[in-house]
Amino acid sequence: MTDASLFYTGLGLDRATERRRDAGWISSLLSAQGARVVPIWRTQNLMSEGESGPRAGFLSVADAIALGASPSDMALLGNGADGPVFAYDVSAVEDPAAVPALASAGRFSDLRGFGPLLPRPEATLLAYARGLAWWHSRHLFCGVCGAPTVSADAGHVRHCTRESCGTHHFPRTDPAVIMLVHDGDRALLGRQSRFPPGMYSTLAGFVEPGESLEEAVAREVREEAGVEVGEIRYVASQPWPFPSSVMLGFTAKALTTELRVDPEELEDARWFTRDEILSSEGDGSFRLPRPDSIARFLVEGWLRSGG
Template sequence: MNSWDRSRLNFYAGGRLDRAGLRRRDHDWIERLLANPQTRLVPVWRQQSFVLQTDMPHVATLLREAASDLIRGAQEVALLGLEGDPDSGTAYFALEISSLETPETHPLLKEAGHFADIRSVGPLLGQEEGQLLAYARGLMHWHNRHRFCGVCGSPTRSEDAGHQRRCTNSACNTVHFPRTDPAVIMAVTDGERILLGRQANWPPGMRSVLAGFVEPGESLEEAVAREVKEEVGIEVEDVRYHSSQPWPFPASIMLGFNARALSTEIRLSPDEIAEAAWYTRDQLRASPENETFRLPRRDSIARRLVEDWIAEKN
């Protein structure tokens, strides 16, 4: 399987919406989409996503026809994309409604679903549903954090159907784009074992592969080698790309790699990792998945890296 196929299988990736990037500046077209009674709205409230809880959680979207008051009161409205034909398909818009103090009392919201942290339901959602919620959450988070210009401090305004913000100070006029922070995450192995660690603030028993943010002036492969050396004191080589995963919690893209360890002695950096150890495939297959030992959460690329490594010898 190539990296493209692997990435499309990761949670929060693989969405089918046409993001319509070339038409976002067509204001008349955007207005027609937003006026269409069949347009679907994806509300976000204080970084929580709108879901319908039955036997399993599902995305709860709102028909634009019934949500005029929510649109009028929204802090931000942004086009997510189109499903189907560009001129006759269904449009999806993210709706930032954090100004509502108690959304559960709104008649439409009360009847249609409830708000939840996507990370609490993500592994139970269908992949396309998870991607839609993650996309909306990430875009709304960026708007909330960039209402003022980072260059001159003046207010910014939304443009490009919610995909850029411009400084309102004509002397500055800086354009700001949605921010995504690149982070490398890597399965470090010595052939028959994989290196897993844990941070002190993680849920009891959880172990995961190592990860860290890319620094300025650094290649992805260099970031892999640096993070592993800093966290556990191990040199690596043969750094190979695996796949990527959007991780808008709040604004990251996880870039997955495999790497081969040149040594096995672990020297922990106490500021980075609470503990780390080498594990065989048999040990991981026998994981009790409880407070004594558990693998990474199922919606993470960390879990995918571990499971793919286990499957190599099957």
């Protein structure tokens, strides 16, 4: 069960999956009072400045149409109490700051930088829009025959336009396991060279074809750190559309503790006690993963567990 405290979960909208093919209904949503559009520009989201910090930026449907959007260009994210919400990719615009409708609504920025500062429902909405827009941008042509594809089902399917092919392409989400490995008193954390200075995180990796989630956990820990694990337990999941993953969180009990770090995977890996983490976090020598990540959620859960 997904934990409500995880960032990028809890959309709060009806995705209306069963009505996405109803063109008349979609048209009525586009003209509904309160309909809003989440614009995405080259994987960046629109951010406005509120009195208490950043907020999600939106366009009206009229503004999106003025920018060149047709109904088929706008993907339905969902319908809620405040009205329907759509996503629209404005990447064809060379300079958003030079377009009044966009410039007056905010500025574009990487969601990974300001997402943790947003109200969580807004962060979830922007992440969803970003992931869907990225998928569309990577599937403009059929992977089977190479013909152009067109958006359908309110932006949740792309159809191959070649009659002899006609393949339907659906948004892709790549499953990745992420795990807090512990021996009871210590947690195993590693760092990659691309991490900020001092940051250590939980181990993670993608699930391979023909592999169960538990097998992927054990394999990734063995490959990256040389540790064998057991008592693999599912904790929670988190969408991570940066660009197209879902993180499946686990805890695992270490059966061995000697580290054999794969230098191609990790720059370093260490065992940390709770006291080491709590006493050094914030002093510059050590930092936990980013606060909107399931890695941070897993570490903090282990710190609270006390054993």
